[in-house]
Amino acid sequence: MSEQDPRADTTDTSPAMATGAAPAPRQRYPQPLLPRNLRNWMMVWYRNYMVWKKLAIPSMIGNLADPMIYLFGLGLGLGLMVGQVNGVSYIAFLAAGTTASSVMMSASFESMYSAFSRMHVQRTWEAIMHAPLTLGDVVLGEIAWAASKAVLSGLAIMLVAGALGYAQMPGALLALPVIVLAGIAFAALAMIVTALAPSYDFFMFYQTLVMTPMLLLSGVFFPPEQLPEGVQAATKLLPLAHAVALIRPLMLGRPVDGAGLHLAVLGAYAVVALVVCLVLLRRRLLR
Template sequence: MNMSEQDPRPTVAPAAATAAHPGAAPRQHYPQPLLPMNMRNWTMVWYRNFMVWKKLAIPSMIGNLADPMIYLFGLGLGLGLLVGQVNGVSYIAFLAAGTTASSVMMSASFESMYSAFSRMHVQRTWEAIMHAPLTLGDVVLGEIMWAASKAVLSGMAIMLVAGALGYAQLPGALLALPVIVLAGIAFASLAMIVTALAPSYDFFMFYQTLVMTPMLLLSGVFFPLEQLPAGAQAATQVLPLAHAVALIRPIMLGRPVENLVLHLIVLGAYAAVALVVALMLLRRRLLR
């Protein structure tokens, strides 16, 4: 759970204050469009979250990087002595690319769930923002782009560490940056759907246990997909993390990418569809 980037000063909108005092006038909601008003307004939400995060940047970055680094060096160095090479490279180099992709999923998902839920439900920061000339679509897009930005930071940090140790081909590995951005948006959008449905923080454990953990184990992060039975290999084709790994790993290892267009289309479809679904669910939750 990544709670470090929450604003320590809760923002209470007039609507929230009304809800807290039954004797006050009833809260009013105003009709708002489903989509963002333009392509600029969401940057204000992004900037607001950045300014809060900047005060806690170092502990936040340590928290985001701890798990993937433990996987990388714990499993990479430990199992690497037993496994040897995988697909023509050392196991730790194979794992480094998969860990880069999985860290994007983890960072984007946790930010869109725990931190965004705090701003939406606990602090009611979203309600305060929507009293300005911003719509719910602006707020949600800003939150998703902020979560994707943190995912990019996490993924790039692991990539640079791997490259410095000789487990990734630099500077060619930097060509994976657009893929990391797209994957971050996709995972942040999917997690925002969970946030729209969540009654409390405990609800997120279901998504972590039933969706994220199986995806982590079945998407080629720790072992080649060819080791799975044929039926399981076919099932992995619907997992966004599998497509992210299939793009990031060959780029980091300096190899050609197979089915490039297919992987990009799948990740783009997850990002677009999940964003629309999240907006619809959040409008029903917040503006009814």
Template sequence: MSDSRLPVWPRNAWNWGAVWRRNFLAWKRLAFASMVGSLADPMMYLFGLGLGLGAMVGRVDGTSYIAFLAGGMVASSAMLTASFETIYASFSRMHVQRNWDAILHTRLTLGDVVLGEVVWAGSKALLSGTAIMLVSAVMGYSAWPAMLFSLPIIAITGLAFAALAMIVVAVSPSYDYFVFYQTLVLTPMLFFCGGVFPIARLPHGFRQVADLLPLTHAVALIRPLMLGRVPDEGWWHAGSLCVYALCAFLLSTALLRRRLMR
């Protein structure tokens, strides 16, 4: 395939929708099982830690521990859903099923394909994060309707982590390498970015590292909105997530171009 057939940039503002629609049509046949799988871990954390550990912890930052935990679980659900959809499903479509090869013989560019995959993973992240948020609201742990303002943040979080996971897809030779990303990147972020306990309780050095990670920005926005509060430095956190999403998208597309040109 010649270099001209793999431009980094999307051809236009809507071509990616064809990739999104293709993935949606394939997913909807297994939608129920997919949703259950996406929600299982965050819901177990929410009720297992929230009800069990919450009975010993009491109140955190002026609210019950399970209400505090709910915001972190919504953010982490968006992170995990977007990441797993990308590193497993997108990798399979590219490397195993060779769907990308067929798509790239149409008028779509590599940029269109990657953007469609990222937006699709972000859409699934929005769906799973919203589901957990609604469960939290029904149980009385989230403020209605203030929590609805967190929906755009959940979507941006999904886009950011999908784009970051696409970098992993671009450099991984096989599925076996994804375990390193899960255990060395995603799991530490879950516990050190404020999802389970306040960042203020961490040692100073850990706090400095946590402040640079994307999940920290997501939690800093989603949690207060779910509790009916105004986030501190909201524009800074939202801008940081957008920068992560854009830079990771550009880097992943460039790396994928180099990989597919081999």
């Protein structure tokens, strides 16, 4: 008596088939949405770090080139005409703003272009979620990694500014926790765009309609007090404005006004954006 191949048995005895109802659609990733624990996301962070380490030098040069051009090109060029701003040289004023803007740029680009490649093009997320990791673990690890690159970029500019006398060292290092929080907030916001993006071209809308106006209105290049009152009120809703309001006085050795409010706004952006991007990514990856 020959054995029957169990794979040849196509009989479905499930309740759905017994009653004639259509079977329920199978979810691609049955894991829960939230992070499984407080450690799994570190594996995602470490995986991205190991890949980045192979191209660390070109990556750092690319992340630092743009803010350094702004710092020295505008700082030295316009500084000769502008003179002092708020009691300091223009290049020192600009150095603090450039530190904050580099955090936004680095965190946003990593959460958009690089994360989109791993999610949609390379399908790295799909491979990771076949391990005992949830979508929450992957997203939290991606945001933490983007924030880490943002901290590296902001810290590098801060150290350069301090070495040239444009920042009060070592007191300026007190701004490091603010840079971390801002990096998380901007990374989470950009991850929302990634969750909605059908292709790389979609990111141009966020860069042009959100990041560029935020860069120009948040006090990076000039004091926001020079703007019309209505625009000043609108800038108080921008996360970059609150990051600049915290980082600039810390780098210049001045007291921070309204530190609690600025930290609360950045924290709220980080938490709300994280929840929204998780919901959107779950809808996208489970459909």
